Amino acid sequence: MEINPDFQRYFRWTDIQKSRLIESILLGIPIPSIFVFQRQDGVWEVVDGLQRISTLIQFIGELPVIPEVQKKERLQLQGTKYLPSLEGIVWEAKNAGDIELPSALKLFIKRAKLNFSIILSDSGKNAKYDIFQRLNTGGTYASDQEVRNSVMIMINKPTFEWFKKLAANSDFNETISLSERLVDEQYDVELVLRHIALTSFNYSAKNELSDFFDDIIEQILSNSTFPYDATEAHFNQTFALLNSLGGDNIFKRFDGTNFKGKFLESAYEAISVGISTNLASYTFPDDNDFLQDKIKALHSEEVFRKYTGSGSNAKTRIPKIVPFAKAFFAK
Structure with a gap:
């Protein structure tokens, strides 16, 4: 899967928007599908879902997929409407006073499923554009x-x-x-x-x-x-x-x-x-x-x-x- 940094849309979500995504996963609320375009060489290009993917990578910090994500400070969750206890939680405690996410919840997140919708290369070059334009859902909309x-x-x-x-x-x-x-x-x-x-x-x-x-x-x-x-x-x-x-x-x-x-x-x-x-x-x-x-x-x-x-x-x-x-x- 290839995530193109030239889309210029990383980190448009606020920390509370990112925290709500983690909240949704923990509550079992379905996450909107990630749309990818499958190139002729089989590689997936992310068309819609950059905010969700980059948020998860920033929070977990284990997948070196996006160099820009690794440069960001790790995500410290904020309390949400249904899970106010998320306030101040990080994936892994590294400093004194850090509140680490419990192992059971880590496992729950790792086992959670993301739905991917695949646009095949023979759909035409405008298919990627149409999907990106119509399905910018959740969080901050693209200009x-x-x-x-x-x-x-x-x-x-x-x-x-x-x-x-x-x-x-x-x-x-x-x-x-x-x-x-x-x-x-x-x-x-x-x-x-x-x-x-x-x-x-x-x-x-x-x-x-x-x-x-x-x-x-x-x-x-x-x-x-x-x-x-x-x-x-x-x-x-x-x-x-x-x-x-x-x-x-x-x-x-x-x-x-x-x-x-x-x-x-x-x-x-x-x-x-x-x-x-x-x-x-x-x-x-x-x-x-x-x-x-x-x-x-x-x-x-x-x-x-x-x-x-x-x-x-x-x-x-x-x-x-x-x-x-x-x-x-x-x-």
Whole structure:
């Protein structure tokens, strides 16, 4: 059985969620099936169940399957609703004051059964994606981008690594300035996809934005001639410019005097797409003042204010804002 660390979903469960899993096993409550994809060489790839497997390995600490698990501190259980006596229990006492799980309960856990559902390789490459998307059950759900990441890993891992490389760009990171939680949920990767999708592909208001991003990933994965190098170079040039123009203020709201508040998706869409589309027409550093004035003026434009105010949503905003921004930032 192979557990792929690139799914980026280890340790999303809290200690109480992990403790509830152990509680369920001790109470004899059936654990949801682990879904695995059986490759042609017979190896199982875990599609759904990473949290359950990594929790058990962290608690028992006997199976060196996931190096990342072994680096984590051992799991000390918390008291649960039906088994409050689990509070403070560890699998094996190693230090003074440790409360070791009784041998009988250890044996009970070792004898407990996990159900595995096997997806055969001839089910098609999208079977793994469908299962992962539909059966993220128990505990913390995967974000839309985490699901997309999983699709890329399963179908074409280099594409996933390419997106992660762009998301690690220092200029990009300085302009978006995300919290650790949002990075953990892969929001930075989604912002990379958002920029590429809105810059290079046509969005239809008939689709939900999440469905549109799913379609773009599918198109990129199925396109053997997708211009990865050219797209990466253009992305890097765009965010190097944006960082030089405003740093982490660039995607905040301008109140007429200062940039204030938090990162705005709407400003990110308009500014990054508008400037990227017209990048070849600019002369640097001569046009720096022109662009800084444009970025400030954007926030007082009627179209931008109308479709980014309260009550607006991405499905109605993007068909109006993206074409407007591409024309607004033209030289």
